[in-house]
Amino acid sequence: xxxxxxxxxxxxxxxxxxxxxxxxxxxxxxxxxxxxxxxxxxxxxxxxxxxxxxxxxxxxxxxxxxxxxxxxxxxxxxxxxxxxxxxxxxxxxxxxxxxxxxxxxxxxxxxxxxxxxxxxxxxxxx
Numbered sequence: 001x002x003x004x005x006x007x008x009x010x011x012x013x014x015x016x017x018x019x020x021x022x023x024x025x026x027x028x029x030x031x032x033x034x035x036x037x038x039x040x041x042x043x044x045x046x047x048x049x050x051x052x053x054x055x056x057x058x059x060x061x062x063x064x065x066x067x068x069x070x071x072x073x074x075x076x077x078x079x080x081x082x083x084x085x086x087x088x089x090x091x092x093x094x095x096x097x098x099x100x101x102x103x104x105x106x107x108x109x110x111x112x113x114x115x116x117x118x119x120x121x122x123x124x125x126x
Contacts, residue, residue: 002094007120010084016122018079020094025115027098031055031106032077033113034068036090036122045108046092049077050101057106061087084124091119 006018022032033048047058047068056068067080077094093116100112 002096002115002117004092004094004117004120007092007122009123009125011126012085012124014084014124015080015082016084018081018092018094018120018122020077020079020117022075022077022094022096025096029101030096030098031100031112032070032094032096033100033106033108034077034079035093035095035108035110035113036088037093037119038087038090041090043093043110045110047079048100048106048108050106055101055104055106057108059108081122084122086124089122089124091121093117093119 001023003021030051031048034046035043037043049056049068053070065083070077095113095116097113100107
């Protein structure tokens with residue numbers, strides 16, 4: 001089970017921190033990813049992190065602005081989003097999958113993820 005929180009309305013240039021509490025996934029090696037879907041658009045990968053936290057990956061448009069991290073003691077993955085832009089407006093989902101962690105990388109490919117949260121809305125607007 002995955003539960004996202006932390007979305008909201010923010011002005012351009014502002015920041016938000018999304019949280020994803022994950023439970024019940026029993027694989028030894030897996031990745032947790034953040035995806036987003038804007039109205040009328042395909043769902044796209046934003047960032048992912050391995051279960052150990054040692055491996056991360058970012059979509060090019062968010063590099064340098066977003067940071068993914070995890071606190072295993074709380075079973076929580078965070079997405080710190082800084083310098084937000086109107087084009088970041090979307091529903092943000094977290095997902096978990098064992099196939100998303102391969103060859104020392106976590107991949108932002110939807111088929112690699114098995115379980116999904118319900119999403120949290122992020123709106124960037126003045």
